[in-house]
Amino acid sequence: MKKIYIETYGCQMNEYDSEIVKTVLKKSNYELIDSLDDADVVLLNTCSVRDNANRKVYGRIHRIKHQRNGRGMKIGVLGCMATNFRKKLLENPSLPIDFIAGPDSYKRLPELIEGLDNEGKDHFDVTLSEFETYADVYPTSREKGVNAWIAVMRGCNNFCTFCVVPYTRGRERSRAPENVKEEVEWLASEGFRQVTLLGQNVNSYNYEGRDFAYLLEMVSRVDGIERIRFTAPHPKDFPRRLLQVIAAHPKVCNQVHLPLQAGNDRILDMMNRTYTQKEYLLLVDEIREINPEMVLTTDIIVGFPTETDAEFGDTVRMMEEVEFDSAFIFKYSERPQTVAARKFPDDVPEAEKTERIVRLNEIQREHSLKRNRAHIGEVHEVLIDEENTKKSDEHFKGRNDGNKIVIFSKGNYRQGQFVDVKISDATPNVLRGEVERVLEK
Ligand code: SF4
Incomplete structure (x- = not known):
């Protein structure tokens, strides 16, 4: 053997x-x-x-x-x-x-x-398949915990010019909703409390006309699974019905990751992101109109080829306008085989990229702190995922519905339980508080 x-x-x-x-x-x-x-x-x-x-x-x-x-x-x-x-x-x-x-x-x-x-x-x-979804292979050795990841679609058809995924993982294909549900039922029987639906462009999920909103509704009917998250979505695939399903179903978490990538229309067009600054802001308004509590996170690339200072300024303005709860900010990194690598010289100097990323990180820290501090005094439902934290074994760690980390004193509760925590303090990265009660779920 x-x-x-x-x-x-x-x-x-x-x-x-x-x-x-x-x-x-x-x-x-x-x-x-x-x-x-x-x-x-x-x-x-x-x-x-x-x-x-x-x-x-x-x-x-x-x-x-x-x-x-x-x-x-x-x-x-x-x-x-x-x-x-x-x-x-x-x-x-x-x-x-x-x-x-x-x-x-x-x-x-x-x-x-x-x-x-x-x-x-x-x-x-290295053949890329139009059909392979591994629907018949349920991973059986997942690490035990509260969350299980489950791929519901694979590949991507978007061809953002900076991205290798469509070349390395091929075209989009989705698993049948019944097959996903069956795996989620099995995960519930294994003791998982949360599932995160995965796909390179997860919200373009479509199986014979049944879309991502349909899948979310179906998965939310599985007993034992109390929270459903998903990643990574594209802003172009958020029809109103999907936003309504996210807002209406208590199990579907109130967090939307909305990769902005850049705030300037010329750069967005060069990236082939298929939305403009205005369309993105309209989507943010729509999300907040349907659910003002929605936690919004994003990805941003600084220093895309030819991005000028003024164009970078548009990204800054977008960040100021939206005030994301958190953001993953990267320097542009040229990837072989991509359209950007073939057509656009990587011409923004490294020092400039560094200056831009430092600036955006500072802005984001301020926004994260402001948005986290706004939770002080609220009571949040927290799913306990660790019975200690990196810094202390006197504290437990969990996440609220919006996926924010919540730290609270150790007590007579355990991983996988839900507790109500009254928030008393906040940093840009975590909320702190004390448990008010243990929830029966
Ligand atoms: S960035 Fe995302 S949406 Fe764009 S091509 Fe890559 S995987 Fe697809």
């Missing part, structure tokens, strides 16, 4: 995919182990979204190369780098890679691994 060790880089979809890989391999009688030392095969499930993610993996492969000297350990690269850099990975003599498999080829892994023992077979499969 071969022993397999797997390391995962990048996003939640990759974490989920690693669970799929483990399930596929277990079914084929491989043994999954927690340490590289005794492994016959090491799998690196990689990410290609940013350059530093790639560099990390190359560094890791070189370190493993030294560890495996003299042993027969094989190395396989999975995930987005596999699709994006197949040639480079296999043909570089300094990289000791034995096989590679793209995100749609994981069912072929046993075959690829066994092929290593039989010369003359292909040692790679």
Whole structure:
């Protein structure tokens, strides 16, 4: 029985995919182990979204190369780098890679691994499928906790010019709602209290005319699951009905991630984001009209090719106008194969990008603090996810409906329970308070 060790880089979809890989391999009688030392095969499930993610993996492969000297350990690269850099990975003599498999080829892994023992077979499969959703592979070894991630669709048709996902993960395809519901029912029976529905463009979910609002309603009928979240959405796919479903269903959390990326129309157009500044603000107004309490978070890229100071100023103004609860802010990082890499020179100086990211982070800190402080005095329903915090074992940690971290004193409650917490203090990153009562859920 071969022993397999797997390391995962990048996003939640990759974490989920690693669970799929483990399930596929277990079914084929491989043994999954927690340490590289005794492994016959090491799998690196990689990410290609940013350059530093790639560099990390190359560094890791070189370190493993030294560890495996003299042993027969094989190395396989999975995930987005596999699709994006197949040639480079296999043909570089300094990289000791034995096989590679793209995100749609994981069912072929046993075959690829066994092929290593039989010369003359292909040692790679990076074919992108129009159909593969792994609907028939439920990850069975998820880490226990309160939240389970579940992929409901895969791929993306949007072709934002800075993004490799459509090239590394192929076109959009959705799982049948009944199949998703069945997995969610199983997760409830395993003790999970929350599910997060995953997809590269999750709210464009569509299975034979049944859309994301339909799926949310269906999943919210599963007993035992008390909270439903989803990521990552695109602003273009929020019809009013979906916003109403989010607001109306108590289990669907009141948090919307709305990646802005940039606040200037020319840059948005170059990014192929398909909305304008005005349309984005109208959507924010609509969301807040339907539910004024909705927590709004975003992603922003600074220093996209040709972005001028004045255009960056539009992003600042958008941030001031919306006042997000939190934001992930990145410097533009050119990704090979993308339209931006082919058409737009990465011409904003690094120092300028740094200045812009520092400025936006400062603004966001102020907004996060302001919005968090506005909760002081309120009572929030909190799902306990950790029975201590990084800094103290005298405190528990949980999240409120809006996904904000809430810290409170340790007590006679446990992970997975719901408690009402009266908020008494706030920083830009957390809310603090004390438990008023334990909820029966
Ligand atoms: S919607 Fe998201 S995943 Fe799809 S191309 Fe744009 S950034 Fe990439």
